[in-house]
Amino acid sequence: MKLVGQLGEDGLIARVCGDLATSSQVVVGPGDDCAVVGTGEDLVLLKTDAVVAGVHFLPDEKPDRVGWKAVARVLSDFAAMGGQPGELLVTLALAPEVSVDWVDGLYRGMNSCLARHGGVIVGGETTSLPSGTPAMISVAGRGMVTRKNLVTRSGGRPGDSIYVTGWLGGSIRGKHLDFTPRLCEAAWLVGNGAITAMMDLSDGLAKDLPRLAAMSGVGFKIEREALPLSKGVGIEQALGDGEDYELLFTSSEEIGERWRERFPDLALTRVGCLVQGTGEAIDGGWDHFRR
Amino acid sequence: MKLVGQLGEDGLIARVCGDLATSSQVVVGPGDDCAVVGTGEDLVLLKTDAVVAGVHFLPDEKPDRVGWKAVARVLSDFAAMGGQPGELLVTLALAPEVSVDWVDGLYRGMNSCLARHGGVIVGGETTSLPSGTPAMISVAGRGMVTRKNLVTRSGGRPGDSIYVTGWLGGSIRGKHLDFTPRLCEAAWLVGNGAITAMMDLSDGLAKDLPRLAAMSGVGFKIEREALPLSKGVGIEQALGDGEDYELLFTSSEEIGERWRERFPDLALTRVGCLVQGTGEAIDGGWDHFRR
Numbered sequence: 001m002k003l004v005g006q007l008g009e010d011g012l013i014a015r016v017c018g019d020l021a022t023s024s025q026v027v028v029g030p031g032d033d034c035a036v037v038g039t040g041e042d043l044v045l046l047k048t049d050a051v052v053a054g055v056h057f058l059p060d061e062k063p064d065r066v067g068w069k070a071v072a073r074v075l076s077d078f079a080a081m082g083g084q085p086g087e088l089l090v091t092l093a094l095a096p097e098v099s100v101d102w103v104d105g106l107y108r109g110m111n112s113c114l115a116r117h118g119g120v121i122v123g124g125e126t127t128s129l130p131s132g133t134p135a136m137i138s139v140a141g142r143g144m145v146t147r148k149n150l151v152t153r154s155g156g157r158p159g160d161s162i163y164v165t166g167w168l169g170g171s172i173r174g175k176h177l178d179f180t181p182r183l184c185e186a187a188w189l190v191g192n193g194a195i196t197a198m199m200d201l202s203d204g205l206a207k208d209l210p211r212l213a214a215m216s217g218v219g220f221k222i223e224r225e226a227l228p229l230s231k232g233v234g235i236e237q238a239l240g241d242g243e244d245y246e247l248l249f250t251s252s253e254e255i256g257e258r259w260r261e262r263f264p265d266l267a268l269t270r271v272g273c274l275v276q277g278t279g280e281a282i283d284g285g286w287d288h289f290r291r
Numbered sequence: 292m293k294l295v296g297q298l299g300e301d302g303l304i305a306r307v308c309g310d311l312a313t314s315s316q317v318v319v320g321p322g323d324d325c326a327v328v329g330t331g332e333d334l335v336l337l338k339t340d341a342v343v344a345g346v347h348f349l350p351d352e353k354p355d356r357v358g359w360k361a362v363a364r365v366l367s368d369f370a371a372m373g374g375q376p377g378e379l380l381v382t383l384a385l386a387p388e389v390s391v392d393w394v395d396g397l398y399r400g401m402n403s404c405l406a407r408h409g410g411v412i413v414g415g416e417t418t419s420l421p422s423g424t425p426a427m428i429s430v431a432g433r434g435m436v437t438r439k440n441l442v443t444r445s446g447g448r449p450g451d452s453i454y455v456t457g458w459l460g461g462s463i464r465g466k467h468l469d470f471t472p473r474l475c476e477a478a479w480l481v482g483n484g485a486i487t488a489m490m491d492l493s494d495g496l497a498k499d500l501p502r503l504a505a506m507s508g509v510g511f512k513i514e515r516e517a518l519p520l521s522k523g524v525g526i527e528q529a530l531g532d533g534e535d536y537e538l539l540f541t542s543s544e545e546i547g548e549r550w551r552e553r554f555p556d557l558a559l560t561r562v563g564c565l566v567q568g569t570g571e572a573i574d575g576g577w578d579h580f581r582r
Binding site for chain 1: 300414
């Protein structure tokens, strides 16, 4: 009997998505940063994302930071499609021994992230977990994107440059909790550059870039020496640590100069290019089920 | 230090909803069966709902039935607002020792419910839980409702009759897993009757009716002898067992006769009426955090 721990995260997702029905409303189904639905020029982004104590945050972490992260992860996915946050639902799955103060802190963090970046909480759910079970906070909801601004993972073409924002690796030192969802940057990119494909970096470049390339039906070449390393971090960490929540995108133009004019304080680095065929493989990156 | 187990589910929800921001898109915020967003005649319903092993289903239950329940609960909430299902996202939080066969069965059940009642799965997420942790399946997504068909919990008026569909109590014997979300019935009700308020019965009439009455700013009187009891079930169970997933609604008209013409196979029972003031209290019903 095969276990999900043996199948791995991508294998599990591929398996459950194999038999799904679709409808005329579905513009982008499973496999991208968000699902996209609608029929007109104004499309809806649908996203759900969860954080679990002991997996995505330490059980003794400050709840404000956990709340920020839980919401910012979803906002980062709206950004990755070229969209903006709308209304969110929050599911709290908590053991009864969790303190009310902790929940208050969690919501302070969530509301603070939304006040800064847009979006409102319109509902959700609470459910009890058996005593001793790690807390889980799941955030779902909708974002908005116009059809002309929509960017998926699948539009990359051979010859496109591969870019990443910010610095990669070492997020465990704190950035995985207090990162900035790149909504402004993504909005500028879809309005001003020939962006062909985009996603956010949640599992590490080594795992996420092959996903983007596979969805685009192309290969890639990475210039490892060019990778923008966070302070004190090596190339392997930059490739594999994950939880950078930076934008990974491809473009048929050289956009570095215009970027630096608009966002002088945030690095933009060309890390390689898309190529025909299967390109190279990178080892590393985070898998939720393999250990 | 106060714990969520001492605060109770309604207390916890009231607390976290106290400080929420809102926006011009929000038609109905927290507290109803779904959130409602949008500005035109076609509104969007947003809903998230989770089932947890050991809480909502037995760990050795057939996964097909668990999948059906996980999806049908959300569809039942769309029905309760007068709407229809759209696109859903599924979050699987699983320990690595869960079998792939179990996940296959879960999706069979979910897809089977959607094929019968409408709606498609467009994405979701998988996350690992520590070994030994109970499985959690969270379903979120959007439904559709026209502004004229929208029914909330808050429109009940003194003098309205209180109705319930089907039979109450004893759902633990199996109905909590294989119930029919009352989408057809709700669609007919919002199109054909003067429905003033509606919700679905998930926590038991004793807990859900006071919620509807409170949202409507009225009291209620229940005729206990009139309650439609499931076979072999007493009044206390009908009030308190929960997970009936029947419609509870109020109407300013006597609609029993027209109902019986349209739905001859499903009971509709007038169980009381709304009154001015605070009415009576009922004990019982399910609370996720109090034990």
